[in-house]
Amino acid sequence: MGQAGAVRSKECKMQQLRSFLASAWTSFRQQSRRTQAIIAAVAGVVLIACCAIGSAASQAGNSTASDTTANTHTSVATTKPKPTATIHYPPKTEADLRGLAAHGDANAVHEFHSESVGLTGVCPQPKREVTVDPSVTGKQLAEDLLAYFYAQSLASPCGSLVVAFHSQSEADGAYTAGRVLLDVTDASGQGNIDPHATNLTYTITLDVGDVVSGQEYTVTYQS
Numbered sequence: 001m002g003q004a005g006a007v008r009s010k011e012c013k014m015q016q017l018r019s020f021l022a023s024a025w026t027s028f029r030q031q032s033r034r035t036q037a038i039i040a041a042v043a044g045v046v047l048i049a050c051c052a053i054g055s056a057a058s059q060a061g062n063s064t065a066s067d068t069t070a071n072t073h074t075s076v077a078t079t080k081p082k083p084t085a086t087i088h089y090p091p092k093t094e095a096d097l098r099g100l101a102a103h104g105d106a107n108a109v110h111e112f113h114s115e116s117v118g119l120t121g122v123c124p125q126p127k128r129e130v131t132v133d134p135s136v137t138g139k140q141l142a143e144d145l146l147a148y149f150y151a152q153s154l155a156s157p158c159g160s161l162v163v164a165f166h167s168q169s170e171a172d173g174a175y176t177a178g179r180v181l182l183d184v185t186d187a188s189g190q191g192n193i194d195p196h197a198t199n200l201t202y203t204i205t206l207d208v209g210d211v212v213s214g215q216e217y218t219v220t221y222q223s
Contacts, residue, residue, distance in 0.1 A: 089139050090206075094221040097146055097204060104140075104147030108132060111148075112168050123158035123193045132177050134166045141178055142208050142217075149180045155202070157195050159184045178214065179207040 087099035109130045118125035136144060145164060154160040164177035183203045184192040192200055199222070206217045 089142065090215070090217040091142075091219050093219060094202075097206075097219055098150065100139075100143045101146035101150045104143030104145070106144070106147040106151040108136060108144045109148035109164070113171065117161070118158060119193055123195050125159045125161065126152075126154055126156060127161045128152065128154070128163070129171055130162060130164050131167060132164050134177075138208060142206060145178055145180050145208075146206070154180075155182065157184055157192055157197060157200055159192070174211040175207065176210045178209060179205070179211075181205040181207075 085095065085099065087103075088096045089100060091097045091100060109132055111128055111130045113129035115127050116124035117127050130148065132141065132144065145162060149155070149160075149162055154162065160180075160182045162180040163171075163175045164179060165171055165175060166177050170176045181204070183205070185201045185203075186192045186194070186197055187199045201220060202223055203218060203220045206219070208215045208217075
């Protein structure tokens with residue numbers, strides 16, 4: 001019944017359209033020739049205008065689609081992933097040292113003593129005594145010690161020292177957990193005593209483990 005009703009509705013609309021067109025044609029035929037000419041001219045202008053508008057809209061749509069495609073291709077072309085720098089352990093360069101530090105946790109290193117040694121007042125060398133958890137060893141210990149070293153701005157042109165223990169009670173002897181030692185020499189090869197000097201050579205000695213059985217790594221670079 002629903003389909004039959006839809007068919008009858010469609011036929012009714014077609015009959016109404018035929019009646020309207022017949023009435024319009026009869027009215028047009030009853031007009032004077034001059035009026036008929038004017039009506040035909042106006043209809044032609046409207047038809048041409050509609051065609052022009054449709055063509056312009058189609059061209060605009062194609063242009064927008066092309067621009068969008070071009071922008072998408074440009075975006076893809078300019079977002080190439082940057083190569084990731086390789087961080088070596090044991091460290092070989094200053095970049096390795098800083099890269100390891102970036103992965104470390106400076107808060108895992110607990111300072112309990114700080115002083116200045118060397119030429120105090122001229123080119124002081126900061127010295128820090130710290131403790132670390134005995135369970136932290138190897139590469140992770142190296143990363144944490146370096147993270148602390150750089151977070152405390154200990155890359156001093158006068159040199160510096162971080163000595164690590166497992167407990168403060170061990171502080172009267174040699175380091176038991178690790179060490180970061182920075183030696184700085186000037187252009188002549190002598191120990192630097194000028195905090196504003198340039199053309200310096202930095203040598204960082206990283207010890208992981210105790211003084212007897214620990215691993216020692218040395219990195220030298222210019223600055």
